[in-house]
Amino acid sequence: MVAHLLNLKWRLLLNGFKRSPWQLVGMALGLLYALGVLSLLIGGLIALRWADAEIAHTVVVLGGAATVLGWAIIPLVASAADMTLDPARFTTFAIPPRQLLAGLALAGFIGIPGLATLLAALGTVGTWWRSVPAVAGAFLGAILGALTCIVLSKVVTTATAGLASSRRFKDLSSIIVFIPLMLLGPIMVGIVDGVRGSADYLPVLARTVSWTPLGAAWSLGGDLESGNLGAAGLKFLISAATIAGLLLCWHILLQRALVTPPYSGGSARKGGKLGLFALLPGTPAGAVAARALIYWMKDPRYAASLVIVPLFPVIFFFSGSQSGSYGLLMLLGPLTAFMMAWSICADVSYDNTAFALHLAAGVRGIDDRLGRALACLAISLPVVLVFTVGPLFVTGDWQWLPNLLGLSLGTLFTGLGLSSVISARYNIAVPLPGDSPFKKPPGNVAQTLAVQAVGMGVLALLLVPELALVAVQAFSGGPEAGWVNLVVGPLLGVILFVLGVRLGGKWLDARGPEMFAQLSVNR
């Protein structure tokens, strides 16, 4: 039975590659990346062979403990748990629980993350290639440690399956996880500074962690090398007991989960709250705008791009404070304008087949385009204004204000116009409704990249007047070009916006059904 489950997982993995040659190329690139990281890691671990035993022990134990924690936390927040062998799918096959557990645990090693963890863990054998007992201990520790990772992640995902399948939790976690990701740079710098400050403390921490379930397995090699037989024996017991305990937990949780499938319903709510539909004009375009604005707030795929907006200035300010010059901060407004205007390129793709309602209701293309663009404008205009003016309080370069305002507004309106054209014609690979914004989107990624690249090229061309006026001020130093830009930017932008909305509307009228057919492929 265990062999059957392993075979099944292997077959699923292979068939995943078979779906399309492009998928194969993507997977090959991912694999190459993983191999690169992995070989660096293993190389580093082997290089530790020549380091001081104390340092090697510290690195291996802390690294191992961090890996175990990662396996527990990452599947939870990234909603990226590997559910190809979801235990719920085996309910109707009467598989003895012990065999099911063993099979699922071992199958966890088949797949890139599991395999990479196992190989990296085995890299510690290289670190302790100093004496026979140390090698034996490191090998045993690597196996136990990797197994702990897999089983712990299974326990966590099973325990939170009910929670994770509730929509609210999924929505929230998929947005919140963006924040640390965006702030990765500042966080890393903080950690490095902290570690530098407390270098003496780390070996102590490692010794402590090595007595906990997180680090016990990773400590075996080091303890045997330094001759602490008793400590090694105890730590072996700790790690073995950890795995046994986790298996028991998993067993109990699984049995409970198999008979009580998660309930994901919310409580019923009375109506009477039309929200934005009651506020905006009761025209087709107004309704589209209201709907789009509601989605900006409630759909995590849109909301995620809103959550990162306030993080932009943080990152720009941080990189400014690192380098000592805040010149880059002045680009905050134009860049935000570009990002936000560009985001509605994928608007129809985000709708997916819900777009059928627009098509069946006979919404005119121009109403569709206008509503979506105005919704985006309502959110982005205040943000862009604040982000354009705000940085000048830091830098004090007030002579740039008119020019930057012109560039920002020009970029925003031109971008919205261009996005209205692009999203009327091209389907872009985006995560499906209800999926995490992180999930790899189905569909033709190559076409998406091509459309995006060409689109950005066109945008750059359309923005040549504004950019030229910025360049003029940069070279001449006088503010006259800035005042010209303050007029030219918004004026040209609004003209292109109107043209874009009209052209996009015309295209959508002509090719709505074809667009819908493209959308129906990825559902």
Next chain:
Amino acid sequence: MTEPRHEPTPASGPPQVSAPPQASATHQAPETQPVDQLQDGALPLPSRGPAEDAPLAALSIRGLAKRFGEKIAVDGVSLEVPAGSFYGMVGPNGAGKTTTLSMATGLLRPDFGTALVHGVDVWARPLEAKKLMGVLPDGVRLFDRLTGEQLVTYSGLLRGMDRDVVGSRVSELLAALDLQADAGTLVVDYSAGMTKKIALASALIHAPRLLVLDEPFESVDPVSASNIRGILESYVASGGTVIVSSHVMDLVQRMCSHVAVVAGGRVLAAGSVDEVRNGSTLEERFVQLVGGGHRTEGLEWLRTF
């Protein structure tokens, strides 16, 4: 920023002559049971069609065909849905029901053929034709981050209706479909049956003259199903036209006045229910028409336990 609409006024004189039916050149007219058949090989002269065409058909499908790659999903389907009829469309899985209805409602561009709604060509004058239709497509998503009430309101406003009218109709529809208690719940949190009902409400909001419903009873509980049936029957009684696709023969036999049996992208029989079933039950007739039904052979081991 609005564009004037360049559409001809509704056909008061002779209905528009649609594009020449290329379908007849490449597709043999399907072997239809000669009940409600249109002469789709001839030049389309909609006003002088078969006898029962005299009051303009609510939906007139002529030689629709669609190919997906190698597979011909719909192979020259022609149907006349008389105004005021309750029309059932039955067929096995993959028969081309959804494809045909998508082409008839302007969601999928046909390779050949035309569809007229009360004389308005769906593909020549789409905006006008869509005003006359309420569509419940099968297997498409909804804007499910809206509450049920918002979704139906949205559907009404999209069609350019007045907000006050939309408001009163929404509350009546939600009451009729027994969704009042969940009006403020997000559609994404609805059950499958509730989702179907809210989609139906979105299709009804503008009081269309023709309702095209793809699998309206799927995953709907019996109480709601009889609710929906009641709504549809009174709608038909007051002059509206309904076309539904379904797998449930019994339901179609009891509910519909007309039926078309579709398989392999062709119409095998069409006409009033009594004509099509011809003395036997619709289910027997269906199996007879579509073929199959050799289910007594094989699987002996299933009786040995």
